[in-house]
Amino acid sequence: MKLYNTLTKKIEEFTPLNPPNVAFYSCGPTVYDYTHIGHMRTYINNDLLKRTLKYLGFKVKHVMNITDVGHLTGDDDRGEDKMEKGAKKTGKTVWEVAQFYTDFFLKTIKKLNIEYPDILCPATKHINEMINLIKILEKKGFTYETKEAVYFDVKKYKKYGALSNQKLEEKIKGAREEVYIDKDKKNPADFALWFKRVGRFADHTMHWDSPWGDGFPGWHIECSAMSMKYLGETVDIHAGGVDHIPVHHENEIAQSEAATEKTFVRFWFHNNFLMVDNQKMSKSLGNFYTLDDLKKHNIEPLAIRYLFLQSHYRSIMNFTWQSAKAAQEAFKNLVNKIIELKQEEKKLSLSKTDNKKIEDYKEKFKKAISNDLQIPEALSIFWSLIKSDLTPSAKLNLIYDFDQVFGLKLWEINHLIPEEIIKLANKRLILRQQKKFAEADSIRKEIKKKGYLIEDKIINNTLFYTIKKI
Ligand SMILES: [Zn+2]
Numbered sequence: 001m002k003l004y005n006t007l008t009k010k011i012e013e014f015t016p017l018n019p020p021n022v023a024f025y026s027c028g029p030t031v032y033d034y035t036h037i038g039h040m041r042t043y044i045n046n047d048l049l050k051r052t053l054k055y056l057g058f059k060v061k062h063v064m065n066i067t068d069v070g071h072l073t074g075d076d077d078r079g080e081d082k083m084e085k086g087a088k089k090t091g092k093t094v095w096e097v098a099q100f101y102t103d104f105f106l107k108t109i110k111k112l113n114i115e116y117p118d119i120l121c122p123a124t125k126h127i128n129e130m131i132n133l134i135k136i137l138e139k140k141g142f143t144y145e146t147k148e149a150v151y152f153d154v155k156k157y158k159k160y161g162a163l164s165n166q167k168l169e170e171k172i173k174g175a176r177e178e179v180y181i182d183k184d185k186k187n188p189a190d191f192a193l194w195f196k197r198v199g200r201f202a203d204h205t206m207h208w209d210s211p212w213g214d215g216f217p218g219w220h221i222e223c224s225a226m227s228m229k230y231l232g233e234t235v236d237i238h239a240g241g242v243d244h245i246p247v248h249h250e251n252e253i254a255q256s257e258a259a260t261e262k263t264f265v266r267f268w269f270h271n272n273f274l275m276v277d278n279q280k281m282s283k284s285l286g287n288f289y290t291l292d293d294l295k296k297h298n299i300e301p302l303a304i305r306y307l308f309l310q311s312h313y314r315s316i317m318n319f320t321w322q323s324a325k326a327a328q329e330a331f332k333n334l335v336n337k338i339i340e341l342k343q344e345e346k347k348l349s350l351s352k353t354d355n356k357k358i359e360d361y362k363e364k365f366k367k368a369i370s371n372d373l374q375i376p377e378a379l380s381i382f383w384s385l386i387k388s389d390l391t392p393s394a395k396l397n398l399i400y401d402f403d404q405v406f407g408l409k410l411w412e413i414n415h416l417i418p419e420e421i422i423k424l425a426n427k428r429l430i431l432r433q434q435k436k437f438a439e440a441d442s443i444r445k446e447i448k449k450k451g452y453l454i455e456d457k458i459i460n461n462t463l464f465y466t467i468k469k470i
Pocket residue numbers: 026027028223248
């Protein structure tokens with residue numbers, strides 16, 4: 001499989017360290033607010049990567065963190081803790097906030113048919129692992145302590161900036177223009193491993209004992225500590241959003257490799273931004289749409305998944321309500337095609353299946369997905385298959401096979417049409433065969449009221465019908 005690696009800025013041949021096993025870590029949500037379409041795109045793309053790897057025969061172990069402490073409003077130690085902010089806003093405790101938004105996140109990914117990670121790990125359950133990692137860094141001389149925090153000294157880690165291609169001097173220059181609070185911090189690019197419960201954090205609700213006093217961990221250390229705990233010192237793929245590249249992921253690399261002296265991540269996989277109406281998503285524009293907002297516009301979760309299949313993970317995507325509606329339409333169309341195929345499959349005596357064509361489709365599909373996840377191309381191969389002259393059963397077999405990657409739950413469409421509707425449709429067919437057209441038509445209307453459309457078809461000189469969802 002070919003995969004773009006942010007570290008080398010090249011598409012490379014992906015092979016895991018211990019084939020066929022793939023150690024896969026993805027940065028999870030900070031659970032202080034609702035999961036919105038920007039998150040959805042990232043988690044769907046990560047899911048497509050995971051499903052593709054599995055389809056190609058790899059065994060994936062997937063670990064995802066839940067950030068429930070230490071993530072400040074600025075990724076670089078500025079601002080307040082996002083969890084505490086969420087608690088203030090809602091009048092709940094930080095623990096309640098974490099639970100509420102974790103549940104919301106899990107419900108969202110379930111509806112989007114995103115596979116659960118093998119291990120889902122909240123930061124607050126791994127404080128000891130983080131403290132131990134900080135202790136190692138301290139012993140090796142990569143840290144220093146101020147009255148307010150323990151910092152990682154980025155100047156001591158020579159390769160700092162390799163992922164984002166940022167020179168440390170530029171980063172320091174950029175950071176100097178920002179206001180930051182701890183006057184004893186040596187260098188603006190240094191980042192906190194541990195915040196003490198003093199000064200601006202004197203009232204911080206979540207806090208633990210540590211060798212550096214009462215306090216809480218910085219955000220970045222959690223991913224290194226949990227990744228190492230569950231996947232070992234080197235992982236094959238680490239995924240996140242492009243916004244993680246300059247700070248969060250640089251810091252993860254620095255602290256991990258300083259501690260272990262080994263490569264932390266072999267392939268970095270980054271999802272590009274989602275824009276809304278050609279603008280960056282923001283609170284003031286009120287465009288952090290959730291699944292509930294989509295529902296109000298009659299857009300199903302799986303139609304949103306379908307929408308995201310149409311753009312490559314490395315390109316910026318623009319969301320509009322028009323594009324969402326078009327995706328809903330296309331998804332419904334797909335569902336109806338499958339319903340139709342299911343019915344034809346039962347009724348038609350099958351002609352000889354063209355094995356060569358089936359293999360060709362499989363080959364093309366595999367080639368697309370294993371070429372740095374060209375899902376949009378795979379989707380167009382999928383549609384050309386549906387429109388091809390292969391038999392319904394051959395098509396359905398391939399559709400279900402490809403859907404292992406797309407994750408549109410197409411298998412379940414088997415059971416979508418209620419028995420009641422099928423009985424009515426059969427009754428109507430008999431009436432038509434008896435030329436009782438008026439009675440047949442009143443049944444058609446009854447079926448329509450119940451949300452289904454009957455279409456007649458003549459295949460091989462035999463009259464039969466297909467049922468579609470309206
Ligand atoms: Zn992370």
